[in-house]
Amino acid sequence: MPAVGYEHLRQQLRLSAFAPSRPALVKPVLRIDASDACIAVPAAMAPAVDDLLGHVLFALKHEGTDLQILAEALPHVGAAQLVAALRATPSGKYLRIAGFLWEAFLGRQLHGLPALAGATVPVFDPQRYVTAPGPRSSRWRVQFNGLGSLGWCATVRRTPVIEAGLTADVLARANAFAASTDRPMLDRALSWAYLGETRASFEIEREAPAPDKARAFVELLRHAHQPRVLTEDYLVQLQSATVANPFDQAVAFRHQQNWLSDGSAGALGVSYLPPPPEQVPALMQALMTFANTEATHVDPLVMAACVSFGFVYIHPFMDGNGRLSRFLFHHALCQSGRLADGLILPVSIAMARHEDDYLSALKSFSRPARDHWEVRMLDADNFDFRFDGSASLYRYWDATECVAFGIRMAEAALSENLQQQVAFARRYDRVVKAINARFDIRNNVLSTLVLSALEHGRLSKRRRDQFAHAVPDGAFDAIEQAVLQAQSDATDDAHS
Known part of the structure; x- marks a missing residue:
């Protein structure tokens, strides 16, 4: 079936952007009908094959906002065609979003625009996506309300799973649980949580922390509630505190290509390649700005998952990225002000128990990203890497699956770990008291x-x-x- 909207743009222009999870396809239907598999479109409503702007506007209206595809597709739309469309419909909201993004992606202004009208329109529909307040463009009467900026932005769709998870308000329930637990018992549970979280974060990477590194990581977790903005220097300090090998301790974000292996031999064993090193500074600056400025404006669990997974996908260091990403999950929860001081949700323990689901969430981005790298083995220890994708591939990503996983792990950390640990400790005390008598x-x-x-x-x-x-x-x-x-x-x- 012929593709429409985003998938048409991707195929027609041979874009490197990931395929949409639910493509729009021409089907023998009388009206547009969305299912889990696709969006069925009547042939009469499909834009002409060569009408790139028509497909952009169709996609924005019926499929939502996919910045990764739009960043590659909009530069192919002619300025004259876009200006003519705006003159014909100066209040068109999808046209205004397209114009706003066209200028942002190309870094230049359109000339000859009419006086634009209409209420300010968000780039991301708040009914469809989790959004942030974001800046407004008076020129376009458009608000960029994405989770980040045009330098780095995560997309989180409001799926039933995520809506239910956010409504459950795990943090409020964790606070209520802590308040209802006597202090000595809570302190015992938290001591277990801090130590268990440290061990689990290392165990996920098949490592056993040296005693000094374990103590250092526990201290990091204990200080996560202290107000602290993310900077390159601070992240370097954190990385050095969690990496035992002095040769792997960083002094700055990486300046060489990193890669991950699944243990297989040769180039096929290279399972993920983070962005080329020249992209890292800008990506990290945008991620840190998002974490520092929107900490109290975005749901803490959404923020935690976006920052944690976003960090590990950028992989700004040569080592220690995984455990540091899991620390950033805690940092985001604590910086939100929504988690009681000193309280921790041991999500790494939950992740270790649900490791297959953790890997599945990671692969939601890492697997399609790997397809845009050519890897050539030079010798047993060296590879040659060539990236054939667009820079927007790492700049804009769908965090929906990662956020859903993060919410489930926070729930498990509370119900399967903290609450069960307190219940276990109470049973232990009862038995010891009975026997001592x-x-x-x-x-x-x-x-x-x-x-x-x-x-x-x-x-x-x-x-x-x-x-x-x-x-x-x-x-x-x-x-x-x-x-x-x-x-x-x-x-x-x-x-x-």
Whole structure:
């Protein structure tokens, strides 16, 4: 079926931009009909094949805003054609958006424009996308309300999953949970969360942190609530604090091409290539500006996912980008002012438990980006890289899947990790108290046995044999009974 709108522009102009997730296609229908697979378009409503502006306007009206495609397509639209269309319809909102973006992408002004009319129109429809306040153009009567700027912008579609996740307000529930938990118990849970988050962030990269690096990362997490803007110098400090090898510690954003491998041999093993080094400074400046200026204007979970995944896609350092991106998730939540001081949602623990989903979210961008690189193996340790895409490929990206994943991980961090850790600690305390009331058992021995019984529901023969000469008669059975009672009490508490 012939393509219309964005997919037509992509095919007709041989653009490097990613294919739209739901292309518009001419089909035997009487009206435009959108499904999960495509947007069906009657032949009579499809612009002519050579009418590039017509396809741009169709796409803006019926498909939304795809800056990655528009950045490559609009320079092919003639200035005279655009000015003539504006003279014919000076109040046309999609024409005004097209004109505004045309000037932005080409870096020059259109001449001979009529007096433009109509209310200010947003580049991104707030009913369709998560948006930011953004600057207004009085010249075009257009507001750029994207998540970022024309230098770097993430797009987040308001899917049912994201709408439900934002409505659930995980941060408010986390604050309420913290407020309802007695301070000593909450401190124990948070200490576990800080340490567990550190270990999980390293484990995702198949690394075990040295003790000094683990302590440094914990301190970073503890200080995430302190007001601190993102700068190159600050990110360099963070990178040095999380990378053990002094030869990999950065002094600035990278000046060479980085690449990731999936472990396979040769060029086929190169699984992702971040933007060429000459693009990194501008991309990072735009990302940092977004994080610093919109922290309180964009939903914290949307901000956290966009900054975290956006950072790892740019990969501004030669090492340490993954764990630093996960720190930035916390930084964004804390800088929003919406998470109680000292509180942390251990999202890396959740990500480690849902690693396949994490990799799937990462690949939503990394896999199509990889297709625009030619990789040639020079020898066992060296490759030659050639990027054949547009710079806009890394500048504008669809963060919808990444945000949906981030919201799910925040939910899991609260319900599967923090809340369950507090519940576990309470059961542990109940068992220890019950046993201490009846037996005199050394603290470290009792702790080992109680933890084992809570984890497995019983004490194994190996455990009983191991501590047979350190535990009074009847204590093993008493611990198992106390665990059963604690679990029963916890179930009753949950239903009360």
